[in-house]
Each structure stands twice: as C-alpha cells, then as structure tokens.
Amino acid sequence: MSAPSRRLFLCASLVCAGMFNAxxxxxxxxxxxxxxxxxxxxxxxSDYLASAHEFSFRTEVNYDQVLAGGQKILYxxxxxxxxxxxxxxxxxxxxxxxxxxxxxxxxxxxxxxxRDLGYVKVDVPPKLDEALDxxxxxxGIASPVSDVLYSDVYAVLTENVVTGDYVGQSVVRGVPTHxxxxxxxxxxxxxxxxxxxxxxxxxxxxxxxxxxxxxxxxVWLSDWDFNPRLADSLFEFLPPDGAHQVEIRxxxx
Amino acid sequence: MSHRLSTLxxxxxxxxxxxxxxxxxxxxxxxxxxxxxxxxxxxNVIHYEGMGSIRHSDQRSYKSAQQRRSTQAAESRVELxxxxxxxxxxxxxxxxxxxxxERTQAKATDRHGSVRLDTIR
Numbered sequence: 001m002s003a004p005s006r007r008l009f010l011c012a013s014l015v016c017a018g019m020f021n022a023x024x025x026x027x028x029x030x031x032x033x034x035x036x037x038x039x040x041x042x043x044x045x046s047d048y049l050a051s052a053h054e055f056s057f058r059t060e061v062n063y064d065q066v067l068a069g070g071q072k073i074l075y076x077x078x079x080x081x082x083x084x085x086x087x088x089x090x091x092x093x094x095x096x097x098x099x100x101x102x103x104x105x106x107x108x109x110x111x112x113x114x115r116d117l118g119y120v121k122v123d124v125p126p127k128l129d130e131a132l133d134x135x136x137x138x139x140g141i142a143s144p145v146s147d148v149l150y151s152d153v154y155a156v157l158t159e160n161v162v163t164g165d166y167v168g169q170s171v172v173r174g175v176p177t178h179x180x181x182x183x184x185x186x187x188x189x190x191x192x193x194x195x196x197x198x199x200x201x202x203x204x205x206x207x208x209x210x211x212x213x214x215x216x217x218x219v220w221l222s223d224w225d226f227n228p229r230l231a232d233s234l235f236e237f238l239p240p241d242g243a244h245q246v247e248i249r250x251x252x253x
Numbered sequence: 254m255s256h257r258l259s260t261l262x263x264x265x266x267x268x269x270x271x272x273x274x275x276x277x278x279x280x281x282x283x284x285x286x287x288x289x290x291x292x293x294x295x296x297n298v299i300h301y302e303g304m305g306s307i308r309h310s311d312q313r314s315y316k317s318a319q320q321r322r323s324t325q326a327a328e329s330r331v332e333l334x335x336x337x338x339x340x341x342x343x344x345x346x347x348x349x350x351x352x353x354x355e356r357t358q359a360k361a362t363d364r365h366g367s368v369r370l371d372t373i374r
Contacts (some may be wrong), residue, residue, distance in 0.1 A: 133309075142306040150308070160311035187310045205305060 002243050006053040034164030038180050042164070042191075044199040046154035054084035056228040059096070059145055067180050067215035082228060083149055088235040090186050097179045104128065104235040107133055110237045117240060140251040148201055157191075160184045168194065173220060174204040188208045 034042075038065075039053075059079045064072045077095020082088075087106030094100070103110045106126050112119035122139070124131040129150050136142035151154045158164070167179040170192060177192040192203040206217040 012319075136306065136309040143310040144306045146308045156308045159308060168319075184307075184311050187305075187307065189307055206310070208310070 014253065031160035032158055034161060034182075036151060036157065036167045037126040038164045039241050041180060041193050041199065042157060043154050045193050045201060046157075047150060048115075048141035048199050049148060049201075050151055052085075052226045054082070054088075054230055055223070055224065055226045056082040056229060057225065058069055058228065060222070061145075061218065061239050063217040064213070066211070070213055071109060072215065074173050079145065081145065081149075082230050082234060083128070085151065087131075088230075089128060089131075090230075090234050096171055103235055104131055105235045105237070108237075111141070112237075112243065117243040118246045119237075119239070119243055121237075122226065122248060125203050128163075128241055135143055138250045139248060144204065145219055145221075147204075148221070157182075173222070175202050176204050198224075 019110070030112050034151065057080075060079065061077045061079070062074055063076075064074055065071055075096040077098055079091055079093040079094055081091045083090075087104070089102070089104040091100075091102040093102070101112050101114055104124070107123065109122045109124045109131060110119055122135070124134050132146050132149060147153065147156055162183045162185065164182045167181050167190070170179040172192045176195040177188050178195055180193065182189050182190045182191070182248075186208065188207045189205075190205045191201060194200045194202050201221050201234045203221065204217075208215050208217070
C-alpha cells in the first residue's frame with residue numbers, strides 16, 4: 001500500500017471509530033441509568049410479587065388536586081385490592097371523591113359507582129397485564145396502584161426511567177424500608193421497599209412535574225396477604241338492585 | 254518522514270480524544286434528555302382522577318403500548334354502548350370534577366368562613 005493510501009485508510013478508520021463511539025453514546029443515552037443497588041432492590045421486589053399466585057393488600061392514598069388558581073387541595077382515599085394471576089382482580093375504593101367497586105374476570109372490566117349504582121362494563125383482553133394497558137389507553141383509567149399488579153413489575157417500572165438512585169434507609173409506618181428515587185420525562189417517583197425477607201412496596205410517591213402545580217400522588221401499601229384464599233365469587237359481578245349500566249367512551253381514538 | 258510522523262501523531266491524538274470524550278458525551282446526553290426535551294403533553298389523555306400510573310405517565314409507554322395495541326385492535330376494540338344510554342363516564346367524570354370543585358369551595362367556606370371564593374376559583 002502506498003503512503004497516501006495508508007494515510008487515507010488511517011483517516012477513514014479514525015472517522016469510523018469516532019462515528020461508532022458517538023452512535024454508542026447516543027444509543028446508551030436512551031437507556032435508564034439505575035444505580036446497581038437500586039436495580040437489585042427493584043428486581044427483588046418484582047420477583048417477589050411475581051412469585052405470588054394470588055394476594056390482597058390495602059392502600060391509603062393522598063393526592064393533590066390543583067385548582068385553576070393554583071391552590072392545591074389534598075384528597076384521600078382507601079382501597080382493598082385482591083388479585084389472582086393471571087386474570088382476576090377486585091377492588092373496593094372509598095374516598096373523598098370516589099366510592100367505587102371494580103371487577104375483572106378475564107373477560108370484562110366493570111367499574112361501579114356505589115353512590116348511584118351506575119356501572120360501566122367493558123370487554124377487555126384475557127390477561128390482567130393487557131387489560132390494564134387497555135383500560136389506560138382506551139379510557140384513561142390508570143391508577144398508579146395498578147403498577148404493582150403487572151406480572152413483571154420491574155419491566156413496567158423501568159420502561160420510561162431516565163435515572164434511578166438509592167436514597168437511604170427509612171421507616172414507613174413502623175416498617176424498615178429502602179428509599180429509592182427515579183426520574184422520568186414527565187414524572188419523578190419514589191419507592192420505599194421493605195427491608196428483609198419480604199421485599200414489598202410500602203410507599204410510592206409520584207410527582208407529576210409537567211402538570212401545572214406539580215401535583216403529587218402518595219400511596220401507602222399495607223396488609224399484604226399472600227395466602228388470602230380468595231373466593232371465586234369475589235371476582236364475579238352481580239348487579240345489585242337499582243344498578244344501571246352507563247356508557248363509557250374511549251378517550252383516545 | 255518527519256511530516257508523516259507528525260501527521261500520524263495528530264490522528265492518533267484525535268482518536269484518543271474521541272475515545273475519551275465518548276463516556277463524557279454519554280453522561281451529558283443522559284442529563285440533556287431529562288432536561289432539554291420539551292414537556293410531552295398528555296392533554297389528549299384523561300387520567301383517572303387526573304393521576305396516571307408510572308407506566309402510563311410517559312409518552313413512550315403510550316406509544317409502545319399503542320403499537321402493541323394496533324396489532325390486536327380489530328378483535329379487542331370495545332363496542333360502544335347504544336347512543337340512547339343517557340349517561341357517559343366522560344360526562345360523569347366532568348361532573349365529578351365540577352362537583353369536586355364545588356365541594357372544595359363549600360368545604361373551604363364552611364371551615365374558614367372568611368375564605369373568599371375568588372381565591373379558590
């Protein structure tokens with residue numbers, strides 16, 4: 001090879017190397033940057049939840065409502081949730097603004113307002129994961145609590161994460177926990193996972209930082225029961241006297 | 254010969270700089286992604302009680318899920334209930350929000366009689 005050819009070859013090689021590095025850097029930029037300890041704790045929690053065939057738990061929620069003038073009002077609600085993988089879910093929710101009951105039996109999703117007994121009934125996919133996505137995408141019904149109901153909680157929680165960090169140890173209502181913090185494009189969220197043999201989610205705080213007033217949603221999760229002996233009838237909807245079906249319209253066309 | 258060596262040194266140096274800069278660029282890009290990207294409006298999505306799940310709070314989730322959904326849309330699309338049904342959840346949701354605001358005003362006024370309505374609206 002002549003000298004000019006060698007020089008040309010060398011230049012081309014270096015340019016290619018530079019482009020490769022830049023491409024790798026760009027590709028990696030879309031990957032979440034999660035601290036290894038945080039990642040491990042999140043995986044342990046996800047595996048622990050996934051190993052359960054059925055379970056029940058209670059939640060206590062506080063959430064901000066930002067009024068037009070910017071004032072924040074804190075509302076609350078409590079819920080009892082029961083689920084059996086892969087296709088059963090039941091929830092009772094009572095709070096300042098809601099008094100509802102929900103059933104999912106692998107075929108339909110039913111949400112009843114217990115105040116006036118109006119209910120909606122929607123045909124949904126046969127697996128809970130898909131049903132949760134379906135209700136979120138079609139009807140905008142996506143409670144933050146639903147994040148821990150998926151079969152692979154780790155994948156769901158990290159899907160849009162930009163960064164994840166270990167904050168430290170903390171006690172949540174008497175339970176020693178690990179405090180983790182994550183950022184995403186639209187939200188920041190924090191998770192407290194029980195320390196020890198039962199790595200359960202004990203508290204979640206979501207900050208909707210791109211919503212006016214940056215409202216927060218806080219949920220405490222308690223009374224976890226992995227042997228609840230749930231009756232089949234719990235997931236069956238039997239309309240009470242006076243119940244009437246109402247229409248539900250998709251929010252995304 | 255000397256000229257060729259200095260040219261070679263220049264290119265080797267450039268390669269080293271590029272290689273060293275890659276991790277820096279990587280970190281920089283991670284930071285920029287979270288801070289520079291414009292807010293991704295979810296105005297077209299009505300969250301349940303205004304609060305979305307972690308999974309569904311970012312556009313990327315919606316897009317990926319919508320892509321998955323498009324493959325099964327034909328069989329899983331929900332038939333709308335007959336139009337003669339008088340109520341809709343959307344309407345109910347709007348009504349709830351309005352009632353909530355009214356309740357808020359009423360509560361605030363009840364608790365603190367001096368609260369002026371124009372500060373709540």
